Amino acid sequence: MTFLLCEGNISAGKTTLVRELAKLLEYQVFFEPTATNPYLERYYQDQKTWALPMQLYLLRQRFMTYINCLKCIESGKVKGAILDRSLFSDWVFAKKNYDDGFIDEEGWELYLTLRKKMISLIPVPQITLFLDVPSTICFDRIHNLRGRKCESGIILDYLLGLEQRYVDLLKELEHMGGVVVKVDWGQFGYCTDVIYKMIEKVMPESVKDFSLETQDPDKITNQLNNLMDFWKQLTRKLGSVFNYDSYQDFKETTNDISKLRKVLQVDSSVDLSKYLITDKEEDVEAESTTITSEFDEILSENESQESWQTFLQNEYHQQEVKRKRNWKLNHEFEKKNIQILQPPLKERDLMSVLQKKPQTKKTFETSEKHKDVRMSNLINAKSVSDIVRTSLGPRGMDKMIQDGKGEVLVSNDGATILSKIKIVHPAGRMMVDLSNSQDVNAGDGTTTVVVICGSLLQAAIDLLDKEIHPMKISESFRKAEIEGQKYLKEMAKPVKLIDNDSLLKAAETSLSSKMVSQFSNIIGPIAVDAVMKITNPEVDTNVDLKNIRIIKKFGKTLEESKLVDGILFYQKIMHNAGGPSKIENAKIGLIQFQLSPPKTNMDMKLVITDYNKMDRMLRDERRYLIRMCKKIKDTGCNVLLIQKSILRDAVTNMALHILAKLKIMVIKDIERDEIEFISKTLNCKPIASIEGFVKEKLGSAGLVQEIGTSDGKLVQITDVPNKGKTVSVLIRGSNELLLDEAERSLHDALCVIRSLVKKKFLLPGGGAPEIEVSYRLREWAETLKGEEKMCVIKYAEALEIIPYTLSENAGLRSINVVTELYNEHKKGNKTMGLNVKKGAISDMWKDSVIQPFLVSSSALSLATELTGGVRYFTINFSLFIIIIIIFNQ
Structure with a gap:
């Protein structure tokens, strides 16, 4: 019986390969017991806690799997067995955990003791098939192909560590007497080529140069003797692959004429005594001479081969060579009415499996x-x-x-x-x-x-x-x-940029592939008008889309979307103290400081133990805020925009009450990224302190008002002084998904018009x-x-x-x-x-x-x-x- 072991890094392709090998060779497969592992997912999340419990669990499971595999082989019910990872390679993962500090010294000693005892009870596999795959490729397969949730935490460093420790494991297996066959599996391949690799590994060095190119009888005799030695060793190594449990069975078969007749597929009229294998040197020599002459006759017409591999292929698989060989043998024995029989399907050997090898692709890369x-x-x-x-x-x-x-x-x-x-x-x-x-x-x-x-x-x-x-x-x-x-x-x-019709067609073509393509007649004109309002067609060669501000508001339909020559704010007007909600001929101040009493430093503390002192402090705070608000009012400011503060409130309730009394509209929590747009639109300058609040830094607008929507309110500033520098677009929609897609579609349409400003050509x-x-x-x-x-x-x-x-x-x-x-x-x-x-x-x-x-x-x-x-x-x-x-x- 043949016992194969398949090893390799995580996601090397072991499971797929052993499944196909078992199908071809009619072997029993034993997969690694990780599917029901209760520790695996927890291990990848917290390796320090779960490393030792998982390794001990897997050690036991893999030992039991190995025992079940041996029992199956001993039962004689299967031709052979293939094991997908084993007790031996469990050391690779345990050693990695130990070296990374996830298993302590005591746990490592316990693991080694158990493993040593288990290995002493089991035989080494005849052949270990190692799939050599770079760690980078395994990493890519894990995260882009396999998609297993429990493996989402695997990093490349972990795979590189396993790859290094597999080198030591393979040396250990070879030292214990096993045969290790390395296969380059980075690009996957075919099962038949894996079998070729195994044959090549167990073949004696003396047979690797086997060739029938010479016609010298003495050289052919030596080559055929070497070939027979190869068959003897090969049957010992691969066993049931050639339908013999051992070389002894093979020798017994070839010493029995009735069995040999079935193996050689000839009828009873043929004298088979010359094919018998004996242990006597003279019989072997006579047999070799007879077979040499027969091969010399059959392969005399340029049927020579370059190597023993292609010779075996052509002898057993290539239909053209088989047809010529059969014709020659039939011609030799036609006087005795001998016909060569076809092999029965149930007695296929390895060569019949190799016949399935695809001829259209190289399985293994020979490149670096x-x-x-x-x-x-x-x-x-x-x-x-x-x-x-x-x-x-x-x-x-x-x-x-x-x-x-x-x-x-x-x-x-x-x-x-x-x-x-x-x-x-x-x-x-x-x-x-x-x-x-x-x-x-x-x-x-x-x-x-x-x-x-x-x-x-x-x-x-x-x-x-x-x-x-x-x-x-x-x-x-x-x-x-x-x-x-x-x-x-x-x-x-x-x-020409004044050709609105061509610009509109280009924008609508871009929108035709979008989810909101049915509204291209709405979004397209908005995009064209927005770009044209902030562009000088005769001078500009680019468009800064930051000057177009897009505001999304839930409610109504996309047909209600519009272009606004001014500014729109999500923020609401502060009505806490009854301040104004509409201002005409507005003088607008944009401040970046807080309207609140001064605070102590973070490491300082103010302790007040007297009620009189507390009243005094409150009066001082009130006077401080009144002075600030009066200074703002003295500049003529009637609309105040306050930048959002992270550390504390931008404006206190007391300050709001004072500003309302002074008839100043307050809009707070202006985002930092909106400051530049507001400054450019209103022609105002941001003010960092109350000392710098002067009339020259104020902006102006014809109207500031609050407009109602189905989902709340917006602040709209129109009739701005710097028309042509910025615009705003209000997008309406019935749901958030539609609003987001409409925003992306509008951005693409704006970019199309910008592309025409850069390069004024259409395709x-x-x-x-x-x-x-x-x-x-x-x-x-x-x-x-x-x-x-x-x-x-x-x-x-x-x-x-x-x-x-x-x-x-x-x-x-x-x-x-x-x-x-x-x-x-x-x-x-x-x-x-x-x-x-x-x-x-x-x-x-x-x-x-x-x-x-x-x-x-x-x-x-x-x-x-x-x-x-x-x-x-x-x-x-x-x-x-x-x-x-x-x-x-």
Whole structure:
């Protein structure tokens, strides 16, 4: 019987592999007993408390599992057994806890004593299969693929510690007489290749160079003798994999002619005496000579092989070689009417299992570790792109995201989605930063840039698989991007900022993919008017969106939203003492100090023991406040805005009473980030102390009043002196989700108009720019040669992802749509794109589906830049993380 043990770090892929190996070899699987572990989740939350109880629990459970596995093997009911982690590797986790100080000396001695006694009672596994996976990849699988709640607290340092201790464990197993087979499992693989690895490990060194390329009889005899020795040792090592419980059974079978006839699959007419295996040297020599001559005859027509592995494959699996061999044997024995029998299914050996090996992919990477890390980061970055890809376009799906506090967000904005989800992997974080960069630079196209980048990353993966150097790929992509920018400029049409119709179409195109697209006729004009009010079309080349303040108020519908030439405040007017609620020709003061009596220092205390002194103190406080309020009144101020104070109340009730008597309106708790906007709008200056409160620092407005809403009241200041510097937008909505999405949609529309102020050019939408650039780049690639040509073609193909995704999200046949678009652009129809609402290809200019030139240009540039960056810098991520850990220690 064969007893295999599968070991590896957390999330190395052990469970999946042993399940498939057991299916192929018809073995019994024994999984590690962690599913019902009552300590696991508590351990990851508080390792100091639960480390020792958990290790003792697992030690016992793994020992019992090992015993049950041995009993199953001894029963003879199964061909073999595979154990997923064992009593031996339990030491790895216990040693890590001990070294980290989670298990004390007494507990460690108890653990070692129990383990030593248990190991003395059990045999060592024949073969230990170790899945070698970098800790960084395991960390990524745990947090991005497995998603187990109990493992959410695992950090990279913990996995690195386990990886180091596994080295000592493997040495211990080899010292105890076990065979350790290491398998590179960073990119997963196939079970059949794992079996190959086991064969290669137990094969004698003398047989590794086995070859039948020579026709020298003496050399072939020696090689075949070595091959027979290999079979003898292999049956001892792998046992039931070849359907024999031991080498003794194998020898007994080959010494019995009736059994041997069944093994060799020939009928009774064949003389099998020459195949018998004996312990006598002369019999072995005679047998080897006979077999040599037969192999020499069968393989004489260029059937020689390069190694013993390919020889075994071709002898047992490759149908073409089997057909030729059978034909030759039939031809040799045709006079005796001998027919070679096919092996029965129940007597399949290892070779029949190997026949299932896929021939289309290399299972194990022969490259160095840094290539695996680079590929891992490429795949992780692309997976982030796949998250938001389904949200692209007017028919894209919204994402519902719930944070740790239970708050729910619904949006299809790429930057918003990526900023709310937790992405741990460094390459994935780069995609989030990419979306944010597009948001800052262009304001729109945050989903587009991530989707294009994901497609370029896939193109880079394909080119790397073809052994093209990363530097060559990066340089070629950069050249293709520069050419693509030229083609975009050729497509672009200039636009004048006084052309409100074109600006409105661009804003509505941006809003068409939003959840509030049905209100684009409301939000679009507000966005255009807001930007135009604070912009000089003839001079300005940028727009500061901080000068547009958005106020959300629950109640009514989005149709009630409006643009206000002034300021709106959430804060209410203080009516405690009957102060005014409406002021015309207002003189407004903005103070950053408190209207309250002076306080002692934090380390001082004032003790009053006399009632007379207390009355005196209260009178002094009152006089102090009266002097402050009179000074404010003397400047002509009738509206007072007070900044919010963290340490104490901004204004006392006594001060409010005095100000009300003086007919001064008070609005308190103004946020710090609102100060600059208020100052710019009202032309006032913030005042830090009562001594600096002078008439010259006051602002002015035509009207300050309180307006009622269905959900409370707002303060509105209109007829401000500095019209054209700032504006406010009031958004109404029936629920918070709608209000939040309307705010994000308005921001995107404002950014679209800002992009047109920066670059006064428009492009057709609907995937037209991407298809045109793709077509033109293919033409340009014909002038190139070699690897550069291949890279540019891949770059051009990657840009087709935008129309492909638009049609896919709209439920159309993507391949047909992209092909038809390509043909239209080949005819010279540059403005043809996909109108998702119509579900057909049409002229984007006529359908008013247009977008700013800056959005497409920025997306292409940023996506190309990051594609090169991921390939180079992700190689150093694992080293960077390790360096951080070392410095922290």
